[in-house]
Amino acid sequence: xxxxxxxxxxxxxxxxxxxxxxxxxxxxxxxxxxxxxxxxxxxxxxxxxxxxxxxxxxxxxxxxxxxxxxxxxxxxxxxxxxxxxxxxxxxxxxxxxxxxxxxxxxxxxxxxxxxxxxxxxxxxxxxxxxxxxxxxxxxxxxxxxxxxxxxxxxxxxxxxxxxxxxxxxxxxxxxxxxxxxxxxxxxxxxxxxxxxxxxxxxxxxxxxxxxxxxxxxxxxxxxxxxxxxxxxxxxxxxxxxxxxxxxxxxxxxxxxxxxxxxxxxxxxxxxxxxxxxxxxxxxxxxxxxxxxxxxxxxxxxxxxxxxxxxxxxxxxxxxxxxxxxxxxxxxxxxxxxxxxxxxxxxxxxxxxxxxxxxxxxxxxxxxxxxxxxxxxxxxxxxxxxxxxxxxxxxxxxxxxxxxxxxxxxxxxx
Amino acid sequence: xxxxxxxxxxxxxxxxxxxxxxxxxxxxxxxxxxxxxxxxxxxxxxxxxxxxxxxxxxxxxxxxxxxxxxxxxxxxxxxxxxxxxxxxxxxxxxxxxxxxxxxxxxxxxxxxxxxxxxxxxxxxxxxxxxxxxxxxxxxxxxxxxxxxxxxxxxxxxxxxxxxxxxxxxxxxxxxxxxxxxxxxxxxxxxxxxxxxxxxxxxxxxxxxxxxxxxxxxxxxxxxxxxxxxxxxxxxxxxxxxxxxxxxxxxxxxxxxxxxxxxxxxxxxxxxxxxxxxxxxxxxxxxxxxxxxxxxxxxxxxxxxxxxxxxxxxxxxxxxxxxxxxxxxxxxxxxxxxxxxxxxxxxxxxxxxxxxxxxxxxxxxxxxxxxxxxxxxxxxxxxxxxxxxxxxxxxxxxxxxxxxxxxxxxxxxxxxxxxxxxxxxxxxxxxxxxxxxxxx
Numbered sequence: 010x011x012x013x014x015x016x017x018x019x020x021x022x023x024x025x026x027x028x029x030x031x032x033x034x035x036x037x038x039x040x041x042x043x044x045x046x047x048x049x050x051x052x053x054x055x056x057x058x059x060x061x062x063x064x065x066x067x068x069x070x071x072x073x074x075x076x077x078x079x080x081x082x083x084x085x086x087x088x089x090x091x092x093x094x095x096x097x098x099x100x101x102x103x104x105x106x107x108x109x110x111x112x113x114x115x116x117x118x119x120x121x122x123x124x125x126x127x128x129x130x131x132x133x134x135x136x137x138x139x140x141x142x143x144x145x146x147x148x149x150x151x152x153x154x155x156x157x158x159x160x161x162x163x164x165x166x167x168x169x170x171x172x173x174x175x176x177x178x179x180x181x182x183x184x185x186x187x188x189x190x191x192x193x194x195x196x197x198x199x200x201x202x203x204x205x206x207x208x209x210x211x212x213x214x215x216x217x218x219x220x221x222x223x224x225x226x227x228x229x230x231x232x233x234x235x236x237x238x239x240x241x242x243x244x245x246x247x248x249x250x251x252x253x254x255x256x257x258x259x260x261x262x263x264x265x266x267x268x269x270x271x272x273x274x275x276x277x278x279x280x281x282x283x284x285x286x287x288x289x290x291x292x293x294x295x296x297x298x299x300x301x302x303x304x305x306x307x308x309x310x311x312x313x314x315x316x317x318x319x320x321x322x323x324x325x326x327x328x329x330x331x332x333x334x335x336x337x338x339x340x341x342x343x344x345x346x347x348x349x350x351x352x353x354x355x356x357x358x359x360x361x362x363x364x365x366x367x368x369x370x371x372x373x374x375x376x377x378x379x380x381x382x383x384x385x386x387x388x389x390x391x392x393x394x395x396x397x398x399x400x401x402x403x404x405x406x407x408x409x410x411x412x413x414x415x416x417x418x419x420x421x422x
Numbered sequence: 423x424x425x426x427x428x429x430x431x432x433x434x435x436x437x438x439x440x441x442x443x444x445x446x447x448x449x450x451x452x453x454x455x456x457x458x459x460x461x462x463x464x465x466x467x468x469x470x471x472x473x474x475x476x477x478x479x480x481x482x483x484x485x486x487x488x489x490x491x492x493x494x495x496x497x498x499x500x501x502x503x504x505x506x507x508x509x510x511x512x513x514x515x516x517x518x519x520x521x522x523x524x525x526x527x528x529x530x531x532x533x534x535x536x537x538x539x540x541x542x543x544x545x546x547x548x549x550x551x552x553x554x555x556x557x558x559x560x561x562x563x564x565x566x567x568x569x570x571x572x573x574x575x576x577x578x579x580x581x582x583x584x585x586x587x588x589x590x591x592x593x594x595x596x597x598x599x600x601x602x603x604x605x606x607x608x609x610x611x612x613x614x615x616x617x618x619x620x621x622x623x624x625x626x627x628x629x630x631x632x633x634x635x636x637x638x639x640x641x642x643x644x645x646x647x648x649x650x651x652x653x654x655x656x657x658x659x660x661x662x663x664x665x666x667x668x669x670x671x672x673x674x675x676x677x678x679x680x681x682x683x684x685x686x687x688x689x690x691x692x693x694x695x696x697x698x699x700x701x702x703x704x705x706x707x708x709x710x711x712x713x714x715x716x717x718x719x720x721x722x723x724x725x726x727x728x729x730x731x732x733x734x735x736x737x738x739x740x741x742x743x744x745x746x747x748x749x750x751x752x753x754x755x756x757x758x759x760x761x762x763x764x765x766x767x768x769x770x771x772x773x774x775x776x777x778x779x780x781x782x783x784x785x786x787x788x789x790x791x792x793x794x795x796x797x798x799x800x801x802x803x804x805x806x807x808x809x810x811x812x813x814x815x816x817x818x819x820x821x822x823x824x825x826x827x828x829x830x831x832x833x834x835x836x837x838x839x840x841x842x843x844x845x846x847x848x849x850x851x852x853x854x855x856x857x858x859x860x861x
Contacts, residue, residue, distance in 0.1 A: 212516065
């Protein structure tokens with residue numbers, strides 16, 4: 010195994026044994042092969058630097074590269090945006106460790122040699138983020154390589170396999186050229202993703218949000234610190250912001266919009282599809298710290314005389330967010346709120362049982378102008394998981410979920 | 423009086439209040455925008471007036487009266503110019519100073535920079551606890567009581583607090599610097615004379631005077647404060663468009679810091695200097711000497727100010743140092759993390775407080791040597807940090823349109839060169855305490 014810092018600064022000789030220059034950079038070409046060192050930049054002082062291709066390399070050892078071609082077979086160097094520079098883009102920079110779910114700083118890059126008749130390909134296997142890399146960087150050139158290697162064996166290693174390394178590149182064009190997809194980020198839990206984003210700089214955060222699909226971006230934004238969410242949404246174009254906000258629950262979208270300047274939030278609302286915008290607008294009417302400001306307008310309500318199997322097949326046919334479905338609200342003949350059935354009871358009920366037989370007692374509901382404290386008290390007193398919000402005619406207009414209550418209580422701690 | 427007239431009157435009053443509210447709305451809005459950002463600048467500049475600083479300021483007043491007051495205005499400019507660059511880098515890049523140095527200059531320069539930083543700050547922390555001990559003695563509290571209590575208070579504050587809570591406490595600590603203002607008034611100085619000496623430079627070319635001037639500048643601009651300020655703007659997540667408020671924060675910070683310096687010099691200048699009590703070793707001795715001259719209250723206020731400053735700096739210095747080391751080396755840092763998530767950060771923080779406090783409690787500890795060495799360290803550290811800062815802040819790929827303007831660069835480089843020259847003199851005299859040849 011070789012380390013990138015052992016090669017950088019090393020000497021390069023051509024097939025005739027002549028000194029060509031010093032290794033000043035290693036480039037990957039992710040569009041071609043994700044982990045192969047595709048080019049080696051050879052600096053020659055005042056002369057134009059040369060570039061050796063991966064199949065020009067015949068032998069590699071710490072501090073030395075021997076080429077299998079003559080110097081004149083090499084090309085002059087021209088900057089290329091689709092090359093990933095190991096020294097400039099990776100070493101000492103922050104990356105996201107998608108397996109450990111955190112932001113770390115790269116101390117060194119480990120390379121494996123792959124020999125095929127006469128050429129040596131270098132492949133990036135892992136990045137070193139621990140003490141071994143730090144000690145090597147510190148002692149290189151000061152202590153003998155043997156001593157450094159012996160010291161390293163005694164130190165704990167902290168490495169991240171190359172597949173789990175996610176580069177942070179704020180420039181969207183370069184991200185495309187370097188094939189940085191952020192697919193791994195999309196697979197993480199939104200809360201972990203939000204934690205990672207909080208550790209980054211504003212430009213980097215913006216870059217990550219821009220590269221995620223709208224649904225993931227919406228989930229991550231909903232978990233993010235409110236001020237950061239506001240900052241990110243403010244910098245987006247209104248149509249991009251609308252695309253992301255319509256993936257959110259209406260109450261979350263309304264919370265985000267309520268923090269924006271009124272003109273800005275109108276612009277975003279205009280870009281959102283009619284019915285979603287209507288829901289969000291309705292929610293924006295309510296003060297933030299009231300039941301109305303906490304509620305979600307997406308909830309399931311059925312007639313109290315409906316049978317269990319009818320209700321289940323009706324829910325199945327609808328596009329309901331099953332993760333957050335924990336209660337079904339009942340309405341009577343006059344469309345007034347009449348009670349709540351928990352999903353647990355629904356699950357175990359006989360198919361022909363009527364909803365009204367399953368409902369929890371007492372039927373608790375709250376008016377949209379009730380303040381936060383009253384809502385908390387109701388949740389606490391009746392051990393609720395969701396609470397129905399009703400208007401002055403006692404018609405259900407929304408529901409408050411327990412996770413929103415926890416978020417708000419946590420914020421007040 | 424009937425109800426109608428009352429309601430008419432309250433109606434008119436309400437209308438007027440509404441009118442007034444409308445008129446002040448933009449003002450209040452601006453104030454709110456500012457208050458959302460205020461903190462890092464004010465705190466960093468004020469914490470600069472730490473135990474070591476207060477000692478030097480009292481000495482300056484005791485030895486030379488008002489003669490050094492003029493240096494306050496150029497020092498304010500130097501402080502503002504250098505701090506503003508850090509604030510700008512923090513707000514624009516969203517990264518700390520050691521982060522940036524690591525990313526742009528590589529591992530080894532960063533490592534040595536923070537190694538020096540660690541050693542120097544360790545000495546500074548010890549100096550702060552020495553300040554706690556000295557001020558405790560004025561209130562007749564043994565240092566074996568005051569120092570451990572101070573260490574525990576400081577440690578608990580950061581271990582248990584979130585950034586916002588800790589910042590509020592620090593802002594309150596800034597207000598307590600006002601004790602020096604009261605203390606100065608109790609010393610009954612001649613304000614007109616003081617004002618004259620502030621506006622008109624009176625330069626004397628003798629070794630003692632120049633050394634004191636150098637010491638003044640050296641203690642006012644300390645390298646660790648740049649790291650701390652930039653990191654706190656980052657941790658506070660001040661956004662690009664809040665940059666004008668951040669700049670105002672830095673400006674207010676530098677001015678308020680130097681106002682405190684002014685009052686300390688005036689206080690000791692009006693008393694100790696006038697009564698010939700001109701050779702004092704530290705701020706504690708200055709406070710004691712104030713008792714017969716300006717009264718018990720002036721002395722107590724002076725000592726209270728010292729205690730506040732020492733405690734304040736003793737909490738911020740280890741915090742800043744741990745931050746710098748973890749940032750540069752890539753460990754988790756910041757007081758919003760739990761111990762489990764940032765073990766190295768909290769271990770460093772704890773170790774610095776424990777060692778810094780313990781050194782003071784060793785009987786016959788060579789305190790003066792520690793103070794001198796930490797000053798020398800500051801002097802060596804400062805030029806390197808300033809040059810890194812100037813190189814970074816002029817990088818267009820990092821700062822975009824927010825790089826230094828040409829005028830600002832000129833002021834900044836002049837400041838940097840002057841600072842470097844002065845601190846090198848300070849280092850020289852600290853190592854070779856005989857007066858320099860030639861002056």
